[in-house]
Amino acid sequence: MTPALDAVTAAGGGGESPYALSHPDALESEAVHILREVAGEFDNPVLLFSGGKDSIVMLHLALKAFTPAPVPFALLHVDTGHNFPEVLAFRDRVVAEHGLRLHVALVQDYIDRGVLKERPDGTRNPLQTRPLTDTIQRERFDAVFGGGRRDEEKARAKERVFSLRDEFSQWDPRRQRPELWNLYNGRHLPREHVRVFPLSNWTELDVWQYIARERIELPAIYFAHEREVFQRHHMWLTAGPWGGPEEGERAEKRRVRYRTVGDMSCTGAVDSDADTIDKVITEIAASRLTERGATRADDKLSEAAMEDRKREGYF
């Protein structure tokens, strides 16, 4: 992760202030403000890190926010057991490179102990909630950074930057605190915690443009590559020991890339020739599908799938 290269763009015409911030600078500055607020107000924050692009951007911002000091909080990854191996390798490399502390909560452990049951559809995304909330309670994390963006989904559009969760980690949209100006209220009772979303105001395109500007490294699955996939529910899923392809489904080699990184059982690839960041940006700008619509099976389960999972403590 390299330092910023772009200079501040002075505003163009229209009689604007010469002190206007460029769009990515404004987003970056706001996100850093949020990261520092949490570091200043909470005793034990943690940053959710999946190796996906949003959490990678979040980590990059955290590295910049506290430089030259180290990032003053640990990372937490909820590993479904169905993660892309190249993403896990990337995760471990980044952690080592920056001397970070990483907590891993394993869904497989919970299945092995009989606490969680494998779902008939094989997806493990909803199973992440229990290991996540257990780890938060056990480690007494009082603030949990998530890479969620409000542009992702309707329920996320309602999310505050600071989102209070009760002792059961539940989200109650009716009881959210009003969030006024940039005055974030981090007060909470013991066993409650606050989910914090520094990228709330970013869109998928903003994230990619920032990745390009900052030359941030990403796992290779975000770029077009040949891969063994099969079709299920109109999505290309990666063949693998997690349970695909099943009978009647046929694996084939295709040139694809991923728009999101998640559990292999429910994260679809898209046909693509975009093998560079610039090509990815062009592709996204022209896409007629949202990121989640294109690639997430679990959000299609019902009209309120995301809301229901968030209420239970999902991120």
Next chain:
Amino acid sequence: MSVLSDTAADTLRFATAGSVDDGKSTLVGRLLHDSKSVLADQLEAVAHASRNRGQAAPDLALLTDGLRAEREQGITIDVAYRYFATPRRRFILADTPGHVQYTRNMVTGASTAELTIILVDARNGVVEQTRRHTAIAALLRVPQIVLAVNKMDLVGYQEPAFAAIAEQYTAYVKELGGPEVTVIPICALAGDNVVDSSAHMDWYSGPTVLEHLETVPLSDHLAPLTARLPVQYVIRPQSPGHPDYRGYAGRIAEGTFRTGQQVRVLPSGRTSTITAIERLGRPVETAWALQSVTVLLHDDLDISRGDLIVPAADAPATTREVTATVCHVADQPLTTGHRVLLKHGTRTVKALVTDIPSRLTLEDLSPYPHPGQLVANDIGQVRLRTAEPLPLDTYAHSRRTGSFILIDPADGTTLTAGMVGESFALPDPAAHAAKDEGWDF
């Protein structure tokens, strides 16, 4: 989605407001749909859900009403943020609920907005909620208001109905000493004057809602302030490479700082010189409002989170007596004698509510004296005494350093949105001189 590479000055943050059933969600859905900001899968989901409900046409309100209870009741419960862009401008929309029970969410949306769209039903005209929402927008010093007169189809697209509402509303805003107002006749359901000009109202020659959003001048109308940097976090690596590094990190709230500048640290009042400014790791000579920076000083002062760095020659006064206009946003009331926490910038201090001189009556904007308490959604004037001195600007000078929130120390609830200063009217010196009284209530 379109690719823009412009400045944040080309981003318009705006909020919507309006009574229940005035068609706000439909307007927002129409705005997103007709500006081609809705992607195929979202539209398909809406079409599918509408079919399931037995509706003939896709219900665009479903694009925005995302929560179960909202869809069940057909109302918007909570503020939602939407992002869209046209080739001319980028937009962040705070879509806020109209129901009186959720007025606090309108306050939330308006606190960062530069423009508010207020909807009225052409058949009903200006109602109490319209006045309430307009008063809140003026109170929060949102510089621009759009009154969207919706459901023009139900009054036969007739100009007189529109003109009467426009006249009544403009007079009301004038009374508030108000923001700039643009009134637009629309039919959100059919899309008249939302993105495309209406074929039914050739008597109207003004902009459509989207045209106005794309072209309205964005200006920080508040008085320019000297520099303010609330210290958020002290960066001390204590590493072999940086044994003596001590940086004061924060986001500049107002003005410009430069290296070599003499600064004063409040509330202690000690002075020093800026030796270096770093913008996220990169040294810079100057830095300005809204940039997140780290400042290094020549002297080893005792500075911590909550302190405010300002120019040595131009420091604001500190005070323990605060007079403010507030909007109460919590279910539990705020009463005289209430002990609260006050968060201003990065500083949180204990405070005591010493007096509640008045509550605003929204119907006629008259002050109701000494109400004893403020309940949810009340707007009023409050006096507080703080446990420590605070360097406060008035809200008329800065939405960032003139605002605060009150917090319940027992459970952390956000109680009240506060704006330092007594006045309600927008700071237009000419208008002030012309009027014989301000909005002291």
